[in-house]
Amino acid sequence: MFKRIFIRIGPNSQKLTRNEIVSFFQKEGRIRFDELENSKANFNRDFDEEAFIKFIELSNITPAIDHKFLLENLDCMLENGKLTNAGVLFFAKSTEFLLLQAKVVCVLYKGTEKLNILDKKDFYGNIIQNIEDAIMFVKRHTNIEYKIENLRREEIPEIPDIALREAIINAVFHRDYFEKGANVMIEIFDDRVEISNPGGLPYGLDAKEFGTKSVVRNPVIASLLNRADYIEQIGTGINRIKNSVKEHGQGNVEFYYNNFFIVTFTRTKKVGKKLGVRLGVKLGENEIKILKLMKDNEYITTKELSKHIRISTTAVDNNISKLKKKGILKRIGPAKGGHWKIK
Numbered sequence: 001m002f003k004r005i006f007i008r009i010g011p012n013s014q015k016l017t018r019n020e021i022v023s024f025f026q027k028e029g030r031i032r033f034d035e036l037e038n039s040k041a042n043f044n045r046d047f048d049e050e051a052f053i054k055f056i057e058l059s060n061i062t063p064a065i066d067h068k069f070l071l072e073n074l075d076c077m078l079e080n081g082k083l084t085n086a087g088v089l090f091f092a093k094s095t096e097f098l099l100l101q102a103k104v105v106c107v108l109y110k111g112t113e114k115l116n117i118l119d120k121k122d123f124y125g126n127i128i129q130n131i132e133d134a135i136m137f138v139k140r141h142t143n144i145e146y147k148i149e150n151l152r153r154e155e156i157p158e159i160p161d162i163a164l165r166e167a168i169i170n171a172v173f174h175r176d177y178f179e180k181g182a183n184v185m186i187e188i189f190d191d192r193v194e195i196s197n198p199g200g201l202p203y204g205l206d207a208k209e210f211g212t213k214s215v216v217r218n219p220v221i222a223s224l225l226n227r228a229d230y231i232e233q234i235g236t237g238i239n240r241i242k243n244s245v246k247e248h249g250q251g252n253v254e255f256y257y258n259n260f261f262i263v264t265f266t267r268t269k270k271v272g273k274k275l276g277v278r279l280g281v282k283l284g285e286n287e288i289k290i291l292k293l294m295k296d297n298e299y300i301t302t303k304e305l306s307k308h309i310r311i312s313t314t315a316v317d318n319n320i321s322k323l324k325k326k327g328i329l330k331r332i333g334p335a336k337g338g339h340w341k342i343k
Helices: 018-027 049-058 067-073 085-091 127-140 161-174 219-227 237-248 271-279 285-296 302-309 313-325
Strands: 006-009 012-015 104-110 116-123 144-149 152-157 184-188 192-198 253-257 260-266 329-332 339-342
Touching (some): 049 085, 049 127, 049 219, 085 127, 116 127, 127 184, 127 219, 161 184, 161 192, 161 219, 161 260, 285 302, 285 313, 285 339, 313 329
Antiparallel strands (some): 144 152, 184 192, 192 260, 253 260, 329 339
């Protein structure tokens, strides 16, 4: 049994690492994770008909074609009727017990370090559903600025939609699925959002070529996402992220790659905190939440505020009194029929 593999470089022999061995066989076309049979999957038990129908609709494929014939031609099923790993990623009801490394983990932290978790979700669905769920998780836990011009309200997210979507899609289809000990992670901190996946730059892609050329680690996955219109041209994702953030004009984006590939978006300051700094006052957490809700809906009631923030109506009234004393908040009109105005 061979315990080591070496490669000849001139007069010397160099021992290959585990990642280099996998990358070598991938480069030679001898082994592709997404093309391999998934021995755990049972078609009759695990195949998700709804996910398949959604995929062929996104891909503009006629539903009249025999499903198993189509799955074989998409490299999602082998001649023996077994699903490939790509077939499981796209069309399994759940990947939880079939591909543990396919899980996408989303975490919201309090502060700037990995100490206090405020919210956490593990997504085990098909790859397209995981992408959408991860995007919604980030959007739900980051801020939106409202800009009103010509009586129309424009919503401006902290992280531009194109950049966020591209970064999450890249993470799930470029990751090294041979690495079973790590998952795609989307982590939200007070000052940044980090999207990471195991597997740095694919073998054959030089660091100097990063952002200009692309080597596909998982060609079947890339092909299926391209058919479903989730990726446009392979190799354009990094520039799309950079350009989108630059046009957005808020925050920055940084890229790091070694054994992991990490995209980091810096976050803009929260509306309430910016307001407090500008007025020279300190705002409490509930005061900030109240201001945000009133900014979205100037007619919001005390009961509605209580329900959203999950504090008593008495506590809401106390916070509103504080905001009035600080000169930040004013009531326009009567208790019924009036509205709030943030100065």
